[in-house]
Amino acid sequence: MIKVAILGATGYTALELLKILARHPQSDVVALTTRQTRNPPVTEVHPSLTGLFDLPCEDLSHEEVGRRADIVFCALPHTASMDAVPQLLDSGCRVIDLSADYRLDDPGVYEKWYGHVHTDPTRLKSTVYGLPELFRDQIPDADLVANPGCYTSTSILGLAPLLAEGFIEPNGIIIDAKSGVSGAGRTPKQGTLYAECNESVTAYGIGNHRHTPEIEQILSVVSGVSVSVAFNPHLMPMDRGILCSMYPRVRTTASVDEMMAACREFYSGQPFVRVVEHIPATKHVAYTNYCDISVRMNRDQLVVFSATDNLIKGASGVAVQNLNLMLGLDQQTGLI
Numbered sequence: 001m002i003k004v005a006i007l008g009a010t011g012y013t014a015l016e017l018l019k020i021l022a023r024h025p026q027s028d029v030v031a032l033t034t035r036q037t038r039n040p041p042v043t044e045v046h047p048s049l050t051g052l053f054d055l056p057c058e059d060l061s062h063e064e065v066g067r068r069a070d071i072v073f074c075a076l077p078h079t080a081s082m083d084a085v086p087q088l089l090d091s092g093c094r095v096i097d098l099s100a101d102y103r104l105d106d107p108g109v110y111e112k113w114y115g116h117v118h119t120d121p122t123r124l125k126s127t128v129y130g131l132p133e134l135f136r137d138q139i140p141d142a143d144l145v146a147n148p149g150c151y152t153s154t155s156i157l158g159l160a161p162l163l164a165e166g167f168i169e170p171n172g173i174i175i176d177a178k179s180g181v182s183g184a185g186r187t188p189k190q191g192t193l194y195a196e197c198n199e200s201v202t203a204y205g206i207g208n209h210r211h212t213p214e215i216e217q218i219l220s221v222v223s224g225v226s227v228s229v230a231f232n233p234h235l236m237p238m239d240r241g242i243l244c245s246m247y248p249r250v251r252t253t254a255s256v257d258e259m260m261a262a263c264r265e266f267y268s269g270q271p272f273v274r275v276v277e278h279i280p281a282t283k284h285v286a287y288t289n290y291c292d293i294s295v296r297m298n299r300d301q302l303v304v305f306s307a308t309d310n311l312i313k314g315a316s317g318v319a320v321q322n323l324n325l326m327l328g329l330d331q332q333t334g335l336i
Contacts, residue, residue, distance in 0.1 A: 070094065096323060103152075110124075130318065151177050154244045162263070164222050173230070176244065180282070272332075286297060
C-alpha cells in the first residue's frame with residue numbers, strides 16, 4: 001500500500017479525490033490538511049464521506065506530511081503550492097500538484113498571467129505535465145507532476161490530434177468553453193452565489209483567462225509549431241461539466257470521417273478518451289473520467305467538440321491516472 005496525503009482537503013477537488021481513493025486498492029490515505037486549527041473530521045467537511053474515512057483535517061507542517069506520506073496530492077491554491085512543493089520533495093515525497101504553479105515552463109509567463117513572482121522557477125522546465133494521453137512515458141519516473149487544468153485538458157485533448165496530423169491551422173483557433181459552477185471552487189464568491197448564476201449564462205475572463213497560456217504551451221509542444229488560441233469561457237448554471245466547441249481553420253482537403261479516424265488512431269490504447277459519433281454532452285461524461293470528442297463540418301467551418309467532468313477528468317480523475325502511472329499500475333485502477 002502506498003501512503004497518500006492530500007494538502008487542501010476541504011475543496012471539491014479533494015472530495016472527488018477521496019471518493020476515488022476510497023476504492024483504490026493500492027492507496028492508504030494517511031493525512032489530510034487544512035488551514036483551520038480545530039482539526040475538523042473529514043466527514044464534517046465532506047458529509048458524503050461518512051463511513052469511508054475516519055480522519056481529521058489537520059493543520060500540519062509540510063515536514064510532518066512528508067514524514068507520513070509517500071505521495072502527496074497538493075490541492076492548494078495557486079501561489080501556495082510553490083511554497084509547499086520544494087519542502088515536500090526535500091522530505092522524499094513524490095508530488096502531484098493540482099494547482100497551476102508548475103504547469104507553465106516560463107516563470108515570466110507565470111508572473112504575467114498569475115501576477116506573482118514564481119519562487120521555485122528552476123524546477124519549471126523539468127516538471128512533467130500530467131496529461132497521460134500525451135505524456136504517459138514521462139510520468140512514471142517523475143517526482144513532481146503538474147496536473148492539468150480542467151478547461152485545458154478538455155481543449156487540448158480535442159485539438160491535439162488535429163494539430164499533430166496537420167489538419168488545422170495552428171493560429172486563430174477559437175475555443176468557446178462552458179463550465180459548471182464547481183469549476184470556480186468551494187470558496188464563496190459573488191458571481192457563484194445561487195441568485196447570481198442560476199438561470200443565467202455569462203462569459204468571463206475574456207482575453208485574460210489564465211488557462212490560455214497553458215493551452216497554447218501544450219498544443220505547441222504537441223504540434224511542433226507555435227499555437228495561438230482565443231479562449232472564451234462561460235459560466236453555466238449547473239454543478240459540473242465542461243463542453244468546448246472549438247473553431248479552427250482547416251488546412252487540408254481531408255474529410256470529417258478522415259479526421260475522426262485520425263483522432264481514433266491518435267488515442268488508440270488510451271482508455272479515457274472516446275471519439276464518438278454523437279455530439280458530446282456534459283451529461284454523457286458526468287461523474288466519469290472520460291473525455292468525449294467529435295468533429296463536425298458546419299458549412300465551411302470545422303467544429304471540434306470536447307466534453308469532460310471538470311472535477312474528475314479535469315482534476316481528480318486525471319490525478320489518479322498520474323498516481324497509477326507513478327506506481328506502475330494500470331491507468332484505470334480505482335477509476336473503473
